[in-house]
Amino acid sequence: MSSLPFVSLSDKAVAVPLNPVRPTVQYPGPGETAKTQVRGWSAVNRPADQPAHDPARLRASYERGPLTEQGVPADPLALFTAWFEDVVAEGLSEPNAMVLATAAADGAPNARTVLLKGYSPAGFRFFTNFTSAKGLELAENPRAALVFPWHARARQVRVTGPVERLPEAESAAYFRTRPYGSRLGAWASEHQSSVISGRDELERRYTEVASQWPEPDNLDDDADAVPLPAFWGGYRVVPATIEFWQGRPNRLHDRIRYSRPLPSGRWKAERLSP
Numbered sequence: 022m023s024s025l026p027f028v029s030l031s032d033k034a035v036a037v038p039l040n041p042v043r044p045t046v047q048y049p050g051p052g053e054t055a056k057t058q059v060r061g062w063s064a065v066n067r068p069a070d071q072p073a074h075d076p077a078r079l080r081a082s083y084e085r086g087p088l089t090e091q092g093v094p095a096d097p098l099a100l101f102t103a104w105f106e107d108v109v110a111e112g113l114s115e116p117n118a119m120v121l122a123t124a125a126a127d128g129a130p131n132a133r134t135v136l137l138k139g140y141s142p143a144g145f146r147f148f149t150n151f152t153s154a155k156g157l158e159l160a161e162n163p164r165a166a167l168v169f170p171w172h173a174r175a176r177q178v179r180v181t182g183p184v185e186r187l188p189e190a191e192s193a194a195y196f197r198t199r200p201y202g203s204r205l206g207a208w209a210s211e212h213q214s215s216v217i218s219g220r221d222e223l224e225r226r227y228t229e230v231a232s233q234w235p236e237p238d239n240l241d242d243d244a245d246a247v248p249l250p251a252f253w254g255g256y257r258v259v260p261a262t263i264e265f266w267q268g269r270p271n272r273l274h275d276r277i278r279y280s281r282p283l284p285s286g287r288w289k290a291e292r293l294s295p
């Protein structure tokens with residue numbers, strides 16, 4: 022197997038149009054400082070087989086904050102609510118997207134994005150396929166970590182803790198609220214994360230389940246049109262720690278981590294070194 026070329030910059034700068042219609046954030050090319058950048062264009066060395074931007078040069082200073090021990094509430098869920106409301110109000114795309122990390126019994130880590138579908142002191146809930154990689158990993162090792170990457174506010178929230186399957190009635194209640202097509206989609210992707218022959222296989226299966234459970238004409242009957250698959254439902258990550266990260270200048274970020282020894286215990290807040 023040949024190794025991928027590492028980004029290396031030659032001496033010759035080439036002006037590459039990025040998107041003249043909608044200028045993007047500009048980053049320095051070789052020998053330049055940010056001040057020499059022209060909006061809508063970036064001077065980068067870009068041999069045809071190399072990426073247009075060198076990620077090593079991409080960085081922003083985080084100027085928001087602060088987050089102080091005195092300024093945070095005793096209950097981390099109250100702070101989570103405030104931050105979640107901020108990103109929703111700001112119009113951030115996918116504010117409820119979170120990275121879910123799991124590990125198999127042998128310790129091999131895995132991570133993917135899922136949507137937060139509710140939170141309370143009992144946990145942060147999401148819905149998925151029980152036979153997916155995450156489902157199998159959680160069956161072997163029912164612990165997880167979550168990351169909310171709220172870059173638009175220079176904020177990050179991390180949650181760790183044990184994971185529990187939601188009662189079936191709760192999964193069924195949530196499933197009924199999903200759009201008809203998404204409910205069929207869950208059936209069509211019964212073996213989530215298994216290899217399939219092609220897109221056709223997926224669409225054929227979707228057509229099959231659509232004819233098995235047709236969309237009712239009457240909207241009142243819609244929620245019951247598609248049954249809950251036995252292989253689909255929710256989990257909750259019961260928070261043992263919740264860390265709030267606020268980006269600050271010079272990488273001296275504010276980090277407050279709440280932890281509790283037991284789900285019934287009192288939260289303790291501590292500042293962590295950035």
Ligand SMILES: Cc1cc2nc3c(=O)[nH]c(=O)nc-3n(C[C@H](O)[C@H](O)[C@H](O)COP(=O)(O)O)c2cc1C
Binds near residue numbers: 136213
């Ligand atoms: C923004 C976003 C939201 C997603 N939300 C979910 C979700 O709520 N549930 C889910 O099963 N997969 C969701 N996915 C797909 C997962 O990231 C992943 O591809 C899939 O669940 C298979 O994961 P696995 O490796 O655990 O089998 C989402 C992907 C993105 C990019």
Ligand SMILES: Cc1ncc(COP(=O)(O)O)c(C=O)c1O
Binds near residue numbers: 148
């Ligand atoms: C495979 C899969 N399952 C479930 C979800 C959660 O979606 P919904 O909001 O329809 O419940 C998503 C969202 O992207 C998804 O991709």
